[in-house]
Amino acid sequence: MTDKVVRLGAGMAFWGDRVQPAADMVERADIDYLCCDHLAELTMSILAKQRAKNPDAGYTRDLIDLLRGVLPAAVRKGVKVISNAGGANPRAAGERVLELAKELGLSGLRVAVVTGDDIEADIDRLMADGVSFTNLDTGAELVTVRERLTHAAVYTGCEGIVEALRLGADVVICGRVTDIALYLGPLIHEFGWATDDWQRLGMATVVAHAIECGGQATGGLYAADWEGVDGLEDLGYPIAEVREDGTAILTKTPGTGGRVDIGTVSEQLVYEILDPGNYLTADVTADFTQVRLEEIGPDRVLITGGTGKPRPETLKVNMGYRAGFVGEITFTYSWPDAWAKSQRGIEFLRRRLAAADFRYSDEIVEYLGHTSMFQDRVPPPTDPDLPEVVVRYAARCPDAEQARKVFTESVPLYNNGPAGVAGVGTRPPLKELYAIWSSLIPREHVVQSVELLEV
Incomplete structure (x- = not known):
């Protein structure tokens, strides 16, 4: 050596x-x-x-x-x-x-x-040649999201x-x-x-x-x-x-x-x-x-x-695909009874969304500083005099129209819901969701190239 x-x-x-x-x-x-x-x-x-x-x-x-x-x-x-x-x-x-x-x-x-x-342009040819691109996490077949793919990188x-x-x-x-x-x-x-x-x-x-x-x-x-x-x-x-x-x-x-x-x-x-x-x-x-x-x-x-x-003998492939939109809103309730008001506010929002024929696949409620990381593994707070509670509600929606309903149906909280609310009137930007599809490809299908540029 x-x-x-x-x-x-x-x-x-x-x-x-x-x-x-x-x-x-x-x-x-x-x-x-x-x-x-x-x-x-x-x-x-x-x-x-x-x-x-x-x-x-x-x-x-x-x-x-x-x-x-x-x-x-x-x-x-x-x-x-x-x-x-x-x-x-x-x-x-x-x-x-x-x-x-x-x-x-x-x-x-x-x-x-x-x-x-970058193998995005070759996906269909590779599938025809027998590369299945089965999802490593779920076992699903790529055909289920093929039309929504945005990229495919090895x-x-x-x-x-x-x-x-x-x-x-x-x-x-x-x-x-x-x-x-x-x-x-x-x-x-x-x-x-x-x-x-x-x-x-x-x-x-x-x-x-x-x-x-x-x-x-x-x-x-x-x-x-x-x-x-x-x-x-x-x-x-x-x-x-x-x-x-x-x-x-x-x-x-x-x-x-x-x-x-x-x-x-x-x-x-x-x-x-x-x-x-x-x-x-x-x-x-x-x-x-x-x-x-x-x-x-x-x-x-x-x-x-x-x-x-x-x-x-195989290489990992990272593929992205469009996975809907997120509708979200954050609002704050103040003392007195901040925790109880926040619970009532979420109940109000869910009922308004149901009346609006809201469609979603998943939702989350976060009480920032309390349950945003650990969710229902954390018991409710015991302090009856919390100065404030900040609530975030988000839902995974199939399209932008459904995602917008989260904001439009939460705005009435400002004067229809429990007293002491703030922040409802701030419209968050609409976010499109992207999901990751992880799979494998035989390495013989992937060849690197090098191009040298000079000033």
Whole structure:
């Protein structure tokens, strides 16, 4: 094993994440790659909706804010940026990055666009070829929602990123690659690992998982000792100093808030892994069961013990479909008898909706600050002198007409219902609902492509 170390920085964890941690990392820390995850399951539905309205949209717009903040220093220091912010339109994102580079005077910047994840146009052909796209959660067949599909994106692996780096890209813009692929790609490129070196890929996947959610590894959302984490308002994001065998030292940007210790890293390691012995990704099946953490200095944790097995023969597909509209209203009752009034107000609304032939498939009543998270598992309050109760009612409706009834039938509460009500007259925006359809596709049906653009 050589002494070579590749330093990966986690620059973003979601669309809307702060840009400053990434900018601080590039400027202050010693990293080779800034890896930025912008996508979640619902994000792809939002981006597909934007692309449908505007063919130049469909990528996460915070990509440009991010690169505006980090590119000058990244180019100066030789830091490469890898991002899945391309979302539903990686090509448009790549073109916009070129425009930004010109604005910043960064001539010669090479931007790679990785595609191949978007299979929406191929759904019918694939179904005809025998790909069932059965829903992983319900067992239902795709035909039940086929006409309402808005997008279909495969969680692809790191092959395209590896190729982009081989071609000399300074910035790599991907669509729906896995979060882990953003980190495995540069490691395979730098160390020359074989794509079936399951031991190293498995270990590196454990490392990538430890830092992919940004501030969650450095004290953000830390449940065990949240009161003891200092500097959350200036939280530093994690860095992995990876060795050739895939093991790594985890740290964070110098001079920032938060902390890196066994506790913060452990909480992130068990996040969303389901079976720790078989953590499925597009590139490898990782095994977390023998992982070891050791604090070797302030904000420095050594992570070892991860292993791997062959990658799955199928890839996960994330599809979005239109699932109706939500009708909702929020109103507040004041003392005296605030709780009793809120109960009567909901009874009033339900009776008004029934009289209006209201059609819905599901409803929820939330008393904010009391039952909005735990619903009826929480007993009613015993304090008869509550100063106020805020109520939110929402229903899943088949169409916009039904959803609008929630507002129109709640307005009479303002002078027909119990006294002491406020806030009913504020009309909330009508929201269309999108649902996720998760399925599998044999990996031979999915091929990534790389296009290199240059300023």
